[in-house]
Amino acid sequence: MSALTFTMKKRLDQRVDMSPLVCNLLEGLTPKEIAGIELQNGKRKIRVDELFRIKGDDTQNIVIEGSFAKLDFIGKQLAGGNITVHGDVGAYLGLEMKSGSIKVEGNAGIYAACEMKNGYLEIKGNTGDLLAAALPGNKQGMKGGTVLVKGNVGERAGDHMRRGTLLIEGNAGDYCGSRMVAGTIAVMGTTGRYLGYAMRRGTLLLWNQPQLSATFNDCGSHTLAFLPILFASFKNLNSKFAKESARFNRVQRYGGDMAETGRGEVLVKI
């Protein structure tokens, strides 16, 4: 069986809701049935075969070729299987994803990995704001799994994040880890202002000294035993995080946000 491949025929002006094209919803459908699925496109609906050329039949391995930044909700509530996207993606990539993996060769829009529950999401390019965050009004963002971003991320990455691991090889914008409930965010590049704003628990693991708010207190330098285990868990990733040279266990520990419960921590490599 070859991967079920959707190749973009044309770039539409209006946004497309791609949520019906996930492995678990396509399982058992014939190519004809898949071709007939209707996707929301702005205020109208469009058939899948009107938008894509369809090849292959393995619904557990989906490839989207020629994707661009108006394809929203790719991998929404994905429960098993793999989705590979060549090109950029729009908003809500991997929304409430439950398991499986999504790999994006390009950039992602806002709210990628929003309220993700488990699985693996990899983005080679940059992402917009609110990566792994909660939907507006909701109290818990990403709840499990691993997100790897090789580029930069926008503002409020990990907002309300509850559990899981967010790995950022590039830079993070302002308010990274804001209102974080728990989990781990690792940033190899630089971080913006208001890091960990109102975070309650959780770990921000940084390679570069951040500009910290006055509500984060220095707890001194330490060798932490969990770091080698954390780094060992990255060893199979296709990432800088997997490299031996990226590993360390000596950190400067800052506790905060003291304006909240103060049980969170910022660990900076020393």
Add this chain to the structure above:
Amino acid sequence: MIINGVTIDETFAEAFGMKATRAIITAQNEKWAMISAQAMTGFATSVIACGCEAGIEKVLDPSETPDGRPGVSILIFAMGGKGLAKQLETRAGQCVLTSPTSALFAGIDEGVQIPLGKNLRYFGDGFQIAKKIAGKRYWRVPVMDGEFLTEATTGRVEAVGGGNFLVLAQSQPQALAACEAAIEEMRKIPNVIMPFPGGVVRSGSKVGSKYPALGASTNDAFCPTLKGVTKSELPADCESVMEIVIDGLTKEDIDKAMRVGIQAICDLGAVNGIQRISAGNYGGKLGPFHFHLREIMA
């Protein structure tokens, strides 16, 4: 059956089903991992009065431990799941949490998950931090020397306890030397422990006693000083008997340990005063696992 002048009795050891788990203790160096492991497996020779049987399984190279530090793996056996969980938790709390630089990890992933550090975390008084890494939950508990890292749970599996054999020798030093040789070889076998002091027990017991309060009492049939006054199993020139008790994760593990242990003793042979190898059983009615000495050595 006679091996190198040593008679292997036509008998069998009788063993029982137990519940077991493995834990891995690491520390800054092997010395401190061993200190913690010895504390945790102390006073754990027999379920009769200790609540569990525990021992050090092996020393682990840094490459074999979860955190890349020197470590020691220990096995703990108990008659029931609840008893095992209680012993594991109290021992971990008093002997590993307290031990400088230590960390504690699960040594068995499968089976029923029982608390390892899951409840010890409350020692952190709210400052403890959970980390779920690669599907496993860890707790970081702030302590005065830094952080105590522990895995939340470990796996409980079905196991076998009470495998044994007796070494009959012409003298006490010869019996002990034979047992030491056996233990040295048996410690190389994974998944087993010999829970008694140094792996050897000199006070083997029989079921029952003339005193109603006691469930077990001295195995008079194998006591050399009683040869003339009780129904003895010993030859006239036997002066000392020692026993090695083995707990293992499976019957096959105990088989293997008994084989290498008995072989090491037979290698010393009759010239070193070893007369017979026997075993303890209850007539085959109590324990479901039977270890026939001659089958094992065949």
